[in-house]
Amino acid sequence: LLGTDGRIASTIFAEMSALAVSTGAINLGQGFPDEDGPAVVLEAAREAIADGLNQYPPAIGMPVLRQAVAEHQRRFYGLEVDADREVLVTAGATEALAATILALVDEGDEVLTFEPFYDAYGGLISLARGVHKTVPLRLPGFVPDHDELRAAVTDRTRLILVNNPHNPTGSVLPKETLELIVELAERHDAVIVTDEVYEHLVFDGVPVVPVATLPGARERTVTISSAGKTFSTTGWKTGWIVSTPELVTAILAVKQFLTFVNGAPFQPAVALGLGLGDDFYSGIAATLQGKRDLLSEGLRAAGFEVTVPKGTYFVVADAAALGYDDGAAFCRELPSLAGVVGVPISAFCHPRLAGEYSSLVRFAFCKKTEVLERAAAQLAGLA
Ligand code: PMP
Ligand code: GLN
Numbered sequence: 001l002l003g004t005d006g007r008i009a010s011t012i013f014a015e016m017s018a019l020a021v022s023t024g025a026i027n028l029g030q031g032f033p034d035e036d037g038p039a040v041v042l043e044a045a046r047e048a049i050a051d052g053l054n055q056y057p058p059a060i061g062m063p064v065l066r067q068a069v070a071e072h073q074r075r076f077y078g079l080e081v082d083a084d085r086e087v088l089v090t091a092g093a094t095e096a097l098a099a100t101i102l103a104l105v106d107e108g109d110e111v112l113t114f115e116p117f118y119d120a121y122g123g124l125i126s127l128a129r130g131v132h133k134t135v136p137l138r139l140p141g142f143v144p145d146h147d148e149l150r151a152a153v154t155d156r157t158r159l160i161l162v163n164n165p166h167n168p169t170g171s172v173l174p175k176e177t178l179e180l181i182v183e184l185a186e187r188h189d190a191v192i193v194t195d196e197v198y199e200h201l202v203f204d205g206v207p208v209v210p211v212a213t214l215p216g217a218r219e220r221t222v223t224i225s226s227a228g229k230t231f232s233t234t235g236w237k238t239g240w241i242v243s244t245p246e247l248v249t250a251i252l253a254v255k256q257f258l259t260f261v262n263g264a265p266f267q268p269a270v271a272l273g274l275g276l277g278d279d280f281y282s283g284i285a286a287t288l289q290g291k292r293d294l295l296s297e298g299l300r301a302a303g304f305e306v307t308v309p310k311g312t313y314f315v316v317a318d319a320a321a322l323g324y325d326d327g328a329a330f331c332r333e334l335p336s337l338a339g340v341v342g343v344p345i346s347a348f349c350h351p352r353l354a355g356e357y358s359s360l361v362r363f364a365f366c367k368k369t370e371v372l373e374r375a376a377a378q379l380a381g382l383a
Pocket of ligand 1 (some may be wrong): 094095165234
């Protein structure tokens with residue numbers, strides 16, 4: 001958690017957003033949408049405040065949201081979930097991850113993630129004094145090698161932390177990889193924690209297979225998602241966990257001392273969002289797919305080599321093709337070169353592995369079309 005100067009290091013997202021503000025560059029670094037989500041969801045939160053839902057909600061979450069989460073799992077994935085015992089509302093996916101890791105990881109326990117990994121994973125594993133092991137996602141396509149995965153899971157592995165669709169690479173894991181993870185977790189008695197916050201942000205008809213739907217997975221899986229991505233409400237910090245009653249109880253025991261409860265007026269609003277029709281869900285994916293294509297094309301025209309993502313709102317571009325081998329240095333220069341901010345993939349890696357990914361940069365495309373067009377035009381000057 002500490003930088004080389006011994007002080008607490010700020011996250012790459014805070015650093016890059018500050019760079020965008022100070023330089024006036026277009027911020028394609030931190031992933032947050034620049035447009036509001038569905039008006040009915042926003043209105044429902046306003047109504048909840050007007051109706052007086054302004055005090056502590058139940059620790060496990062308001063029944064209306066727990067029922068909506070259970071219904072969502074049934075509707076999209078055919079999973080039967082007990083809304084009273086198998087759902088826990090959290091302050092975003094971040095608290096869900098924090099409470100889960102702190103509840104289940106003892107000092108010295110191993111936690112396996114893929115690498116690159118979402119930065120909070122590393123920080124939270126450190127807070128729990130766990131040992132962070134990783135399996136690299138390999139190019140092309142950012143997929144793991146199954147032999148490397150097999151070798152990485154041992155009896156010391158307490159958690160296998162999956163993120164699918166994957167931030168920062170935008171990859172969607174093949175079903176066979178998920179099946180192997182379940183098999184390994186069963187063999188070594190590990191719990192699978194699956195961060196599926198981008199579950200609805202997938203393209204080209206690629207299916208996202210929730211880990212909990214696979215045979216044998218349900219009883220050892222903690223599924224995490226969040227309203228932030230699906231409803232473009234990243235500031236509401238309203239997320240949830242779906243798991244077994246035993247795991248929910250253990251994780252709730254930690255949550256009560258992290259935030260106790262959270263987000264009363266947002267909970268009925270998110271519940272309403274989860275019940276929106278299929279048009280809404282296909283619409284967000286289709287709109288985002290258009291933005292993905294726009295930015296990917298712009299990056300390619302500027303001379304980058306681009307890995308077109310299957311999910312999330314991030315695209316990875318290789319600056320080596322433009323003569324830059326150090327993505328971090330390139331990202332520091334990019335505001336003056338092209339008036340755009342991106343995030344180096346090395347920020348999602350341990351120093352040991354960062355070299356493999358050193359020329360890669362992540363750009364977020366959850367931005368208005370005109371902003372992406374302007375970014376593409378400015379980036380074209382690099383070619
Ligand atoms: N996991 C992943 C993979 C994410 O990209 C994010 C959002 N940056 C989170 C968790 C955190 O979600 P929330 O804002 O709901 O805490
Ligand atoms: N999840 C977003 C991203 O990856 C933002 C995370 C953050 O700001 N902590 O860019």
